[in-house]
Amino acid sequence: MQEHLDESLAELSRYAAQPSVAAQNLGMEACADLVAGMLRARGFSVETVPTAGFPVVLAERAGRSDRTLLIYNHYDVQPPEPLELWTDPPFTPTLRDGRLYGRGVSDDKGHLTARLLAIDALLSRADLPCRIKFVIEGEEEIGSVHLPEFVRQNRERLAGDACLWEFGYVDHREVPLQYAGLRGICYVELSVETATRDVHSGIGGSIFPNAAWRLTWALGTLKGTDERVRIPGFYDPVRPPTARDRELMAQAPDTADDYRARYGVKEFLRGMIGGVELRIAEVFEPTCTLCGLTAGYQGPGSKTVLPARASAKVDFRLVPDMTPDLVLKQLRAHLDAEGFSDVRVQFLGGNPAGRTDPDDPFIRLVSKTAEPVYGVPMQVVPMVGGSGPNHAFIHDLGVAVATAGFGNPDTRAHAPDENLRVDLYLKHAKHVARLIQAFAEETAPGPSIQPRSKRAKA
Amino acid sequence: MQEHLDESLAELSRYAAQPSVAAQNLGMEACADLVAGMLRARGFSVETVPTAGFPVVLAERAGRSDRTLLIYNHYDVQPPEPLELWTDPPFTPTLRDGRLYGRGVSDDKGHLTARLLAIDALLSRADLPCRIKFVIEGEEEIGSVHLPEFVRQNRERLAGDACLWEFGYVDHREVPLQYAGLRGICYVELSVETATRDVHSGIGGSIFPNAAWRLTWALGTLKGTDERVRIPGFYDPVRPPTARDRELMAQAPDTADDYRARYGVKEFLRGMIGGVELRIAEVFEPTCTLCGLTAGYQGPGSKTVLPARASAKVDFRLVPDMTPDLVLKQLRAHLDAEGFSDVRVQFLGGNPAGRTDPDDPFIRLVSKTAEPVYGVPMQVVPMVGGSGPNHAFIHDLGVAVATAGFGNPDTRAHAPDENLRVDLYLKHAKHVARLIQAFAEETAPGPSIQPRSKRAKA
Numbered sequence: 073m074q075e076h077l078d079e080s081l082a083e084l085s086r087y088a089a090q091p092s093v094a095a096q097n098l099g100m101e102a103c104a105d106l107v108a109g110m111l112r113a114r115g116f117s118v119e120t121v122p123t124a125g126f127p128v129v130l131a132e133r134a135g136r137s138d139r140t141l142l143i144y145n146h147y148d149v150q151p152p153e154p155l156e157l158w159t160d161p162p163f164t165p166t167l168r169d170g171r172l173y174g175r176g177v178s179d180d181k182g183h184l185t186a187r188l189l190a191i192d193a194l195l196s197r198a199d200l201p202c203r204i205k206f207v208i209e210g211e212e213e214i215g216s217v218h219l220p221e222f223v224r225q226n227r228e229r230l231a232g233d234a235c236l237w238e239f240g241y242v243d244h245r246e247v248p249l250q251y252a253g254l255r256g257i258c259y260v261e262l263s264v265e266t267a268t269r270d271v272h273s274g275i276g277g278s279i280f281p282n283a284a285w286r287l288t289w290a291l292g293t294l295k296g297t298d299e300r301v302r303i304p305g306f307y308d309p310v311r312p313p314t315a316r317d318r319e320l321m322a323q324a325p326d327t328a329d330d331y332r333a334r335y336g337v338k339e340f341l342r343g344m345i346g347g348v349e350l351r352i353a354e355v356f357e358p359t360c361t362l363c364g365l366t367a368g369y370q371g372p373g374s375k376t377v378l379p380a381r382a383s384a385k386v387d388f389r390l391v392p393d394m395t396p397d398l399v400l401k402q403l404r405a406h407l408d409a410e411g412f413s414d415v416r417v418q419f420l421g422g423n424p425a426g427r428t429d430p431d432d433p434f435i436r437l438v439s440k441t442a443e444p445v446y447g448v449p450m451q452v453v454p455m456v457g458g459s460g461p462n463h464a465f466i467h468d469l470g471v472a473v474a475t476a477g478f479g480n481p482d483t484r485a486h487a488p489d490e491n492l493r494v495d496l497y498l499k500h501a502k503h504v505a506r507l508i509q510a511f512a513e514e515t516a517p518g519p520s521i522q523p524r525s526k527r528a529k530a
Numbered sequence: 531m532q533e534h535l536d537e538s539l540a541e542l543s544r545y546a547a548q549p550s551v552a553a554q555n556l557g558m559e560a561c562a563d564l565v566a567g568m569l570r571a572r573g574f575s576v577e578t579v580p581t582a583g584f585p586v587v588l589a590e591r592a593g594r595s596d597r598t599l600l601i602y603n604h605y606d607v608q609p610p611e612p613l614e615l616w617t618d619p620p621f622t623p624t625l626r627d628g629r630l631y632g633r634g635v636s637d638d639k640g641h642l643t644a645r646l647l648a649i650d651a652l653l654s655r656a657d658l659p660c661r662i663k664f665v666i667e668g669e670e671e672i673g674s675v676h677l678p679e680f681v682r683q684n685r686e687r688l689a690g691d692a693c694l695w696e697f698g699y700v701d702h703r704e705v706p707l708q709y710a711g712l713r714g715i716c717y718v719e720l721s722v723e724t725a726t727r728d729v730h731s732g733i734g735g736s737i738f739p740n741a742a743w744r745l746t747w748a749l750g751t752l753k754g755t756d757e758r759v760r761i762p763g764f765y766d767p768v769r770p771p772t773a774r775d776r777e778l779m780a781q782a783p784d785t786a787d788d789y790r791a792r793y794g795v796k797e798f799l800r801g802m803i804g805g806v807e808l809r810i811a812e813v814f815e816p817t818c819t820l821c822g823l824t825a826g827y828q829g830p831g832s833k834t835v836l837p838a839r840a841s842a843k844v845d846f847r848l849v850p851d852m853t854p855d856l857v858l859k860q861l862r863a864h865l866d867a868e869g870f871s872d873v874r875v876q877f878l879g880g881n882p883a884g885r886t887d888p889d890d891p892f893i894r895l896v897s898k899t900a901e902p903v904y905g906v907p908m909q910v911v912p913m914v915g916g917s918g919p920n921h922a923f924i925h926d927l928g929v930a931v932a933t934a935g936f937g938n939p940d941t942r943a944h945a946p947d948e949n950l951r952v953d954l955y956l957k958h959a960k961h962v963a964r965l966i967q968a969f970a971e972e973t974a975p976g977p978s979i980q981p982r983s984k985r986a987k988a
Binding site for chain 2 (some may be wrong): 083094095096097101110112151153157213214215221256257259261266267268269270271272273274275276278279280281285287288289291292295296297299331335336337339340341344350353354357358359360361362363364365366367368369370371372373374375376377378379380382384387389411420421456457458459485486487524
C-alpha cells in the first residue's frame with residue numbers, strides 16, 4: 073500500500089483543495105461531483121441523491137461474500153475562519169514535516185481517501201471481499217439536517233451488516249481508540265431585534281431597548297456560573313453511565329495534561345483536575361456551549377452605537393436519551409417563561425446521541441484487526457464528546473457502528489491548521505483493508521444484526 | 531452666501547471623501563493636512579500640533595475687535611460599518627434630493643466647511659469682526675482621549691471669550707436647538723481569554739471554561755432587566771436636574787413619535803411613552819450601553835467551536851458629577867467582587883459631563899442671532915444625550931460653550947446614510963456669520979468669563 077501512498081495523498085490534496093463549506097454553501101455541488109467521480113473510478117455504481125439540503129453520494133460495489141459493510145463519510149467541512157491563524161491557506165493542502173495541512177484533510181476528506189487506498193489494494197489482488205456501500209453526506213458539519221430522514225426513507229437500499237464510521241483517533245500513546253458512541257447535538261441560533269436600525273448610543277442609551285442587552289440577559293438564564301443548565305427538564309432524560317461504561321472510561325487514556333498544554337487552559341470547570349471524573353464529565357454530560365456572539369460594533373477602538381440586532385450560536389450536546397426536539401421545546405418554553413419571548417430560536421441542525429454496545433462483536437472485530445497494524449488492539453471507549461448522525465444508522469438500519477481513523481492529538485479538526493499525520497493515514501488504510509477482509513470472512517451474522525429494541529438500550 | 535454654496539459643498543465633498551476613521555487609524559494624517567490647508571487658504575495661521583494620539587489642528591486669525599471666539603470641530607469620523615447598509619459608498623459624498631450623503635458630512639466635517647463659508651462671506655466684505663481660534667481635534671469619535679490634557683497644557687494659547695461647539699440640530703418642527711450641556715462618556719472594552727485557541731465544542735463543552743460564557747455572565751452583573759446599573763456607587767455622584775432644567779425640558783420638543791417612526795422601536799424602556807419624563811430620562815440619566823459583542827463563530831449556519839476569546843464594547847454615558855476615572859474604579863472593583871477578575875477592562879476614552887448655564891449671555895446671543903435666519907430663536911435645551919470634551923473648555927478655559935448646527939432629525943450620525951440637508955447647511959453658515967458679527971460687537975466681556983468656580987456649578 074506504501075507504494076500508492078503518494079498517489080492517495082495527491083488525490084486527497086485535490087479533494088481538499090475543493091472548498092465544501094456547508095455552513096456557507098460554498099462549493100458543495102462541485103465537491104459532491106468530485107466524490108462521485110472518485111468512487112466511479114473504483115468501479116462503484118454511484119448515485120448523487122438530492123435531499124432538501126445538500127445531496128448524499130451513495131456508492132455500492134458487490135464483493136465475494138454476501139456480507140455488506142456500510143461506510144459513512146461526509147464531503148462537507150467546517151468553515152475555515154479565522155483565516156489569519158492558518159500557516160498556509162486552508163484550501164491549499166500543504167505537506168510539512170510528515171503532516172498534510174488543510175481544511176478537511178482530517179475531518180473528513182482524508183478518511184475517505186485512506187479508505188479508497190485500502191479498497192485499491194484489495195481490488196489490485198482480486199474483487200472486493202464483501203459488498204461495500206458508501207454513504208457520503210454533505211451536511212455533517214451543520215448537524216446532518218436531512219440525513220436521518222434520508223436514512224429512514226432508504227432503509228432497504230442502505231441495508232447492511234455493520235457500519236464503519238467517518239472518523240477515529242490515535243491517542244498520545246499511539247494507541248488507536250474505538251469510540252462506541254457519539255453524543256447528540258442540537259444547534260440553534262438565538263437572535264433579538266429591538267429596532268429597525270442601530271441608534272446613536274447618546275440618544276438611545278437610557279430610553280431604547282438594546283438587542284445586545286436583551287440577548288445577554290436571555291443567555292444568562294440558560295446557564296449560570298455553576299455550569300448547570302437552567303432550562304427546566306433539561307436533565308430529566310439523561311441516563312448516567314453504566315458500570316461497564318465506568319470500567320471502560322477508567323481504562324481510557326488521561327487527556328488532562330494534554331488539554332492543558334494544547335489549549336493553554338489553566339483549569340477545568342468545577343475544580344476538576346483530570347482522571348476518570350474529567351473523562352466521564354467530558355462525554356456523559358449534556359452541554360450548553362456558546363459558540364458565537366455577534367452584535368453592534370466589533371472593530372478596533374470605539375463606536376458609540378446601540379445595536380438593533382444581536383445573535384448567538386448555541387450548541388447543546390446531548391446524551392442518551394435526550395432529543396433535539398425536546399430540547400427545542402424546553403428552550404422555547406424557558407425563554408418565554410423568563411420574559412424573553414422576543415428572543416427568536418432558529419434550529420440549525422441536530423441528532424440524538426447514538427450508542428453501540430461497547431462489547432458488540434463488530435466493535436471487537438474492528439478493534440482486533442487494528443492490532444497487526446498498530447501493535448496493540450484498539451482501546452474501546454464507550455462514548456466520545458463529538459456528534460454525528462450515527463443514531464439513524466443504529467436505530468433505523470439496525471447496524472452496529474464502529475469508529476476507526478487517523479486523527480491525532482494535534483489534528484486541529486474545526487480549527488486553523490487542521491492536519492493529518494501521514495504515517496497514521498497509511499496505518500488507517502492498512503487497518504481498513506484488514507477489517508474488510510476479516511469482516512467478509514465472518515459468515516455468521518452474529519449479534520451485529522440483533523433486533524433494534526435490544527441495540528437501542530446498548 | 532448662496533452664490534458660494536456649491537463651492538462650499540464641493541470643498542466638503544473633497545474633505546468627506548478623505549477617510550479619517552480614528553478607531554481604525556485610517557487616513558488620519560492626510561485628513562489633518564487637508565484641514566490645515568483649508569484654513570491656511572483663509573489666511574489663518576495654522577499649526578498641526580502632535581499629541582500622544584492624533585494631532586490637533588490649531589488655527590488663528592485676528593479680527594477688528596479684541597474679542598476671541600473659539601470654534602471647536604473634529605476631523606475624525608465614526609467607522610463606516612456596516613457598509614452594506616449604505617445606499618452609496620460612505621466615502622463617496624453624493625448629492626440626492628437636497629441632501630448630501632456620506633460619512634462625516636454631518637458629524638462633523640460639514641460643520642467646519644459651513645463655518646468656513648460664513649468666514650469667507652465676512653472676509654469678502656472686510657477683515658474678520660473678531661479674533662477666531664479653531665481647535666480641530668482628531669479623536670472626538672474615540673472619546674477625545676488626549677484633548678482634555680491638551681487643553682490644560684495650552685490654556686494661554688487657547689484663551690478666548692466663548693466657544694462655539696462642533697454640532698447642533700434643527701428639530702422636526704424646523705426649530706434650531708441650543709444644547710447647553712453634554713453628557714460625559716466612559717467607553718471601555720471588556721475582554722476574556724480562557725484558552726490559547728478555540729476548542730472543538732464536542733471536546734470542551736462540559737469541561738473547559740468558555741470565554742463567551744464568562745463574558746456573558748460578567749455583563750449580566752453590570753445591568754439587569756430593570757435597566758438599573760448594578761455597579762455599587764455608580765449613581766452616587768449623580769445630580770438630578772434643577773427646577774430650571776425641568777422647566778426647559780418641559781418646553782423642549784417631544785421626540786417620542788419621531789423615534790418610534792425612525793427607529794421602529796415599539797416601546798421605550800420602563801414603560802415610558804414620551805413627554806417630559808422620556809426627555810429627562812434621555813439626557814439626565816447615566817447609561818450602560820452594550821455597543822458590541824464578539825466571540826467565536828459569527829458566519830452563516832453553524833460551527834461547533836468553543837471560543838477562547840470574547841469581548842464587548844461598553845459605553846457609559848455620564849451626568850454631572852460622574853467622572854470616567856471613578857466609573858473605571860467602580861467597574862473594576864465590581865467585576866472583582868462578582869468573581870470576574872478574569873475580565874480585562876480596557877479604557878478606550880472618555881470625558882466628564884460639561885454644562886454651561888442655559889441662561890448664560892453667550893447661550894442667549896447664539897440663540898438670538900439664529901432668529902433672523904430661522905424665523906425663530908433657538909430653543910434652549912439644558913442637556914443633550916451625546917458627549918464631547920466640552921468639560922475641558924468650560925472648566926479649564928473658563929468659557930461658555932454653545933452649540934449650533936444643521937443636524938436634521940434624519941441626519942443618521944454614526945449610522946449608514948449619514949446626511950445633511952443643504953438648506954439647513956446654508957442656514958447654519960448664515961447664522962454663524964451673524965453670530966460672529968454680533969459677538970465681535972459685544973464690548974463688555976459679561977458673565978461669559980465669570981470665574982471658573984461659578985461656572986462649574988452651572
